[in-house]
Amino acid sequence: MSARPMRPRGPTVERCPICGKPASAEEAPFCSSRCREVDLNRWLGGAYRIPGEAVREPGGSDDED
Template sequence: MTTAKTKPCPICKKPRTEEFAPFCSSRCRDLDLAKWFGDGYAVPGPAARPEDLVAPGEDGE
């Protein structure tokens, strides 16, 4: 039987915990979430135009 090496926490590089996977703690999980909210991460590609973000039927027409 082989043991797979688990990846470390992506924020602090400590060992992951099952409770907060893929992070090691709630602190690192919250830091990652704050980075998403603060535009610290970005999905590659062109920026969306505002008119493309309105679903059909939601623009009041």
């Protein structure tokens, strides 16, 4: 296939709104799935949360999966 995405004049490099790196074609406008999740969590939770950063509550109830 030789179908090209329609682009405006000039090479427009989209940048990840999270970290500022050039966006990935697959994850546009983000650079990675991780930044996509970070942005999603921002919208959903209204707080800046980085996926993977587990917060353990003091008390120690181990009932999570």
